[in-house]
Amino acid sequence: MPLVHIGDGRTPWEVFEQKQYLGNSRIAPCSYALKILPCRRWLTDNTDPTTTVLYIGLDPSRRDRRRAPAIERGWRPWRVEFPLLDEPGLSKAAMLAEARALGLTPPQAYELGFSHANCGQLCVRAGQKHWLNTLTHFPDRFADYAEREQKFRTRTGKDVAILKETRGGVTYPLTLTELRRRHEQAQRGTP
């Protein structure tokens, strides 16, 4: 099949600003607005659900397996298949090796220790470990997001953040600026 690129041209931050909602690990409006909605529109305009199968690349990990039923329901009336789930022993390393053997160049992100290459290592759904890796390898990108996050907080007056942390059983927003401050403090070895 020919490869089709679908997109509406906005960035995640444009979606956050328009919706006045900062995407985070729990709710990411960018994912729906920039990926699911445009895909669904394209499928509606170009395919017949009775003869079309959607192939989705969930991997055989337990986490991805748990996601499959909801994804299947979400794409109805199209039929969805997850070919990689039929290969239970398939590891990420084996998939990357197979891709290379087929002449594909996997994104650099995998070599740098990221588990995916979404949105330039700036996915708002990612956790602290991922963002610290972004800080290490792409400090300018991290700084840009930290600044945008601070501006969003100031403009809306809301105590919101991309990341979260749990202290004493209570969950609090954790800003990228604070994450970087703690990281730098730990590197200096000061309490």
Ligand code: SF4
């Ligand atoms: S990869 Fe992450 S930041 Fe990018 S659109 Fe999806 S949820 Fe949003």
